[in-house]
Amino acid sequence: xxxHPVPSDFETRTNATYDALMWALSRPGLIRHMPETGQAGVxxxxxxxxxxxxxxxxxxxxxxxxxxxxxxxxxxxxHLFFDSLPDxxxxxxxxxxxxxxxxxxxxxxxxxxxGQGVHLRLSGPGCNGPVDVQVxxxxxxxxxxxxxxxxxxxxxxxxxxxGAQVLxxxxxxxxxxx
Amino acid sequence: MSxxxxxxxxxxxxxxxxxxxxxxxxxxxxLKAIAVPGCQIPYASREVPMARxxxxxxxxxxxxxxxxxxxxxxxxxxxDDSVNAASIRKFLARVSGAPTTMNTLEADLxxxxxxxxxxxxxxDQILVLQVPNPEPLRPVQPNMSIARQMHADADYGRMWLQLxxxxxxxxxxxxxxxxxxxxxxxxxxxxSPIPRWDVPKMDMAAHLTILSAGREKRLHxxxxxxxVEPLVFDDVPYRxxxxxxxxxxxxxxxGFFMNEIPQGDGTSTYEVSDSELGVKTIRCRDGEAxxxxxxxxxxxxxx
Numbered sequence: 001x002x003x004h005p006v007p008s009d010f011e012t013r014t015n016a017t018y019d020a021l022m023w024a025l026s027r028p029g030l031i032r033h034m035p036e037t038g039q040a041g042v043x044x045x046x047x048x049x050x051x052x053x054x055x056x057x058x059x060x061x062x063x064x065x066x067x068x069x070x071x072x073x074x075x076x077x078x079h080l081f082f083d084s085l086p087d088x089x090x091x092x093x094x095x096x097x098x099x100x101x102x103x104x105x106x107x108x109x110x111x112x113x114x115g116q117g118v119h120l121r122l123s124g125p126g127c128n129g130p131v132d133v134q135v136x137x138x139x140x141x142x143x144x145x146x147x148x149x150x151x152x153x154x155x156x157x158x159x160x161x162x163g164a165q166v167l168x169x170x171x172x173x174x175x176x177x178x
Numbered sequence: 179m180s181x182x183x184x185x186x187x188x189x190x191x192x193x194x195x196x197x198x199x200x201x202x203x204x205x206x207x208x209l210k211a212i213a214v215p216g217c218q219i220p221y222a223s224r225e226v227p228m229a230r231x232x233x234x235x236x237x238x239x240x241x242x243x244x245x246x247x248x249x250x251x252x253x254x255x256x257x258d259d260s261v262n263a264a265s266i267r268k269f270l271a272r273v274s275g276a277p278t279t280m281n282t283l284e285a286d287l288x289x290x291x292x293x294x295x296x297x298x299x300x301x302d303q304i305l306v307l308q309v310p311n312p313e314p315l316r317p318v319q320p321n322m323s324i325a326r327q328m329h330a331d332a333d334y335g336r337m338w339l340q341l342x343x344x345x346x347x348x349x350x351x352x353x354x355x356x357x358x359x360x361x362x363x364x365x366x367x368x369x370s371p372i373p374r375w376d377v378p379k380m381d382m383a384a385h386l387t388i389l390s391a392g393r394e395k396r397l398h399x400x401x402x403x404x405x406v407e408p409l410v411f412d413d414v415p416y417r418x419x420x421x422x423x424x425x426x427x428x429x430x431x432x433g434f435f436m437n438e439i440p441q442g443d444g445t446s447t448y449e450v451s452d453s454e455l456g457v458k459t460i461r462c463r464d465g466e467a468x469x470x471x472x473x474x475x476x477x478x479x480x481x
Binding site for chain 2: 004005006007008010011012014015017019020021022023025026027038045046048049050051062065066098099102103105107119124125127128152153155157164170171172
């Protein structure tokens, strides 16, 4: 009789975290649930020695270091993790990739409060008509700076984390502040 | 940090065959592919126990996504029971313990070679297409570095010229499969060699499509509710294969994409290409309980 491998806890956790991230990015505005709270799950599902990460929070930095990813300045990072964004100007340092290599554009992961705060209307790929969400906890000017910096297909992805909830915003998503 | 914290418990093999670092790389690349629909994202494309060109790209994506709670369906040119489909399905089940199904409505993950099922896919379903050649510009620009620059510049003039030349020479667009299509108004992609019949199914579809070419080491994606427009001239409308009036000789299904079965006397009979749809149609005809989902085409017309 053939037996099949049983997923380890690590595999189950990272698979479920990635599933949430993938669907969050595929359907912007629809909040998904990760198996665990916080950004550490995102780090273990995505990062390894091939990555360059920027991490402002020392506790998370040790999680990043454990994956083998290099800790670098924000303008050199392919993944950026922020407990709370200091100001909207931070976005200007994020790598946008190039028209030739759009995939080099970075991924920004930061904490926010979902379901409260500023009203946003999302449209673009993944949105079946306009999708309205509320997000709080981001610095003033965040959405204006994001819109100004995006030069599709150049740009960066944003994952907003609230506990175990995640909201994904691909660069193709148009965000209107209501 | 200790040495123990950097190691993991010994396992006889990785779950889902691929090791964790291969999965992480494919995960990162898939996220970028979803964020830039239609853009070809390079990835390492690891070895799998199957020859390149037989669906290794799709298999790597499936191995990354799979978990024991996922129902898997594998199809090859519409058929669940061909050698390629049966082998991949058996492999996926063996390395993951995931249940397999042939029913499109039950499947969570559908790996397909060159067809999109006739039954509509839902918002929670993932379609993984195996792609032999992901570069739509290859017939007009064999140098992949220059082709990449052309994608960067959205320089698709030669694609249009190729289509124009086909119309001038033959009176119609001769591209049978892999019809070049514009995704989200920006990138032209080759939607794997699915027939022209299937291309309109991708436009604003509810499901997530991931197209992966293992030999060429690139993947691209079409997220749900994304515009996919076949390249057409205003005065030469896009035409799908003329299968609307054909009837399946085995099941009696009508108005779907058919396989032509040449006969000894020079004539042809037809068989519905989506084998599971044929099986369901036969079951319904015989009075058995079989649920046929809503289909993209009704009476041979795209709804």
